Amino acid sequence: MLAFRKFIERYAGLSDTDWQIIQQAFERNEFARNEIILSEGNICKYFYFLEEGLLRYYILQDGNDITKFFTSAPYCFTSKNSFREQKPARESIQALEKTVVWQTTLKHTNDLLELKSWNTFTRKFIHEVQSYTEELLLESKTETAERRYEKLMKLYPNLLQKIPLKHLSSFLGIAPQSLSRIRKKIIKKQN
Amino acid sequence: MLAFRKFIERYAGLSDTDWQIIQQAFERNEFARNEIILSEGNICKYFYFLEEGLLRYYILQDGNDITKFFTSAPYCFTSKNSFREQKPARESIQALEKTVVWQTTLKHTNDLLELKSWNTFTRKFIHEVQSYTEELLLESKTETAERRYEKLMKLYPNLLQKIPLKHLSSFLGIAPQSLSRIRKKIIKKQN
Numbered sequence: 001m002l003a004f005r006k007f008i009e010r011y012a013g014l015s016d017t018d019w020q021i022i023q024q025a026f027e028r029n030e031f032a033r034n035e036i037i038l039s040e041g042n043i044c045k046y047f048y049f050l051e052e053g054l055l056r057y058y059i060l061q062d063g064n065d066i067t068k069f070f071t072s073a074p075y076c077f078t079s080k081n082s083f084r085e086q087k088p089a090r091e092s093i094q095a096l097e098k099t100v101v102w103q104t105t106l107k108h109t110n111d112l113l114e115l116k117s118w119n120t121f122t123r124k125f126i127h128e129v130q131s132y133t134e135e136l137l138l139e140s141k142t143e144t145a146e147r148r149y150e151k152l153m154k155l156y157p158n159l160l161q162k163i164p165l166k167h168l169s170s171f172l173g174i175a176p177q178s179l180s181r182i183r184k185k186i187i188k189k190q191n
Numbered sequence: 192m193l194a195f196r197k198f199i200e201r202y203a204g205l206s207d208t209d210w211q212i213i214q215q216a217f218e219r220n221e222f223a224r225n226e227i228i229l230s231e232g233n234i235c236k237y238f239y240f241l242e243e244g245l246l247r248y249y250i251l252q253d254g255n256d257i258t259k260f261f262t263s264a265p266y267c268f269t270s271k272n273s274f275r276e277q278k279p280a281r282e283s284i285q286a287l288e289k290t291v292v293w294q295t296t297l298k299h300t301n302d303l304l305e306l307k308s309w310n311t312f313t314r315k316f317i318h319e320v321q322s323y324t325e326e327l328l329l330e331s332k333t334e335t336a337e338r339r340y341e342k343l344m345k346l347y348p349n350l351l352q353k354i355p356l357k358h359l360s361s362f363l364g365i366a367p368q369s370l371s372r373i374r375k376k377i378i379k380k381q382n
Contacts (some may be wrong), residue, residue: 043314061333081322113314123304123314130321131272138259138326141364142252173332 001026004049004102007074011119011128022118024059024109031095038093044079046103053099054159056167059091067171070096072159076125086189097162145174146182153186192217193269195240195293198265202319203311213309222286234277235270237294242288244290245350250282258362261287263350265320267316288353303354336365337373344377 001023008014008022033055038044039190040059047161057068057079068091068191071077082089104112112118124145139148153160160168169179192214199205199213217240228340231250241264248270250261259282262268273280274297274321295303303309330339340363344351351359360370 026266059329059333066333068325068332070222080318080325084318119310119314123317126314126317126321127271127275130317133321133324133329134259137324137331138250138330140328141259141361142257170332 001028001051001102003051003074007049007051007076008117008121012117012148014117014121014139016041018115019116021115024110025112025121026102026104029103031099033095033097035095035099036092037095037101038079038082038089038091039101040090040092043089044082044089046105047078047083048076048104050075050077050103051100053101054096054162055099056094056096056163057091058094058167058170064168065166067167070156070157070159070163070171073099096167104107107178145172145178146185148172149179149182150186192219192242192293194242194265198240198267199231199312200307202315203308205308205312209306209308212306214301216303217295220292220294222290222292224286224288226286226290227283228286228290229270229273229280229282230290231281231283232279233273235273235280236277237296238269238274238300239267239283240293240305241266241268242293243244244292244355245287247285247354248282249285249358249361255362258356258358259356261347261350261358261362264290264345287358331364336363336369337376339363340370340373341377 004026005014005019005023008019031053037055050071050074054073055077057071057072059066059068077093079089079091079093081087086106109122113122125164139151143151149168152168165176165179169176172179174182195217196205196210196214200230205213206256222244228239228246238382242266246262246268250257250259255381261264263300270280270282270284272278277297298315304313330342334342340359344361356370357367360367365373
């Protein structure tokens with residue numbers, strides 16, 4: 001749980017009193033490797049801090065499993081629209097490895113907004129997520145799949161080995177065979 | 192300016208007192224058709240309410256002008272990272288038609304966060320922008336350019352005539368010729 005305090009403090013100052021209140025609103029939970037944390041169509045009941053593990057957001061469309069994002073610890077996550085409006089989610093979330101989270105309810109997150117520290121944290125955090133999403137959108141318009149794969153490798157050097165090829169390729173919007181070719185090309189370049 | 196009050200009230204309750212304070216923090220400004228509101232490399236000094244007009248966000252890459260988004264009135268806008276951190280913008284903003292804005296500085300937006308109404312408004316607004324960006328990203332992975340163009344037509348039926356073909360096609364990530372073909376196909380379908 002200390003990792004969560006440190007995470008919040010990246011965005012906002014946090015007194016011991018505020019931290020006590022925040023801490024009490026969260027409970028610990030675990031998911032096994034490949035377990036589904038949220039299924040499309042269900043309501044996302046929690047806002048989570050990802051203390052340990054690696055997640056994949058995906059949707060099913062015409063029988064295809066399409067990866068939207070990956071999230072690696074330490075980070076916060078939820079299925080935003082589903083959680084905030086308590087309506088069925090339009091995406092699923094899967095643990096790609098053993099995962100430890102701290103979770104809290106909508107009621108609690110709303111109550112916590114009264115704390116200036118939590119209010120500032122969530123505001124800055126959502127700005128960061130928005131910038132990241134915008135960056136991905138821009139890259140999808142301007143960069144080749146090869147270049148985007150190289151960027152991913154730089155960002156998450158240890159992560160890529162843990163993510164199955166099919167998920168990485170659907171995240172990049174290309175066929176698994178194309179990603180295999182890109183990987184071979186990059187290995188060749190490195191040697 | 193009343194349009195701005197109405198806009199905020201879509202997201203948060205607003206007392207007359209709070210509205211007086213908010214109103215005093217903003218000043219009116221106008222831009223001519225095709226005028227550049229912000230140039231890449233400059234610092235975005237303002238957070239804006241777009242009362243009237245139509246904007247295009249774009250970047251220049253390898254000599255190509257690539258459209259990121261369009262924003263139509265009434266809506267709020269800024270170049271977020273540049274504005275929040277007062278550092279050079281990585282994008283430009285252009286008025287595609289005569290535009291009326293209300294603008295305020297970073298100092299003012301930070302001071303206004305003390306108002307619960309403004310705090311709630313900005314939180315909900317950024318959530319909405321984030322959802323919209325995520326939706327565009329997902330569509331870029333899962334939908335054809337034709338389908339995305341049809342969705343744009345539904346969302347902004349009166350807008351598309353005002354946007355030059357080259358900007359629409361770079362927004363969709365396709366060649367202008369491909370967009371012409373798509374348009375002809377859709378017109379055929381409609382007849």
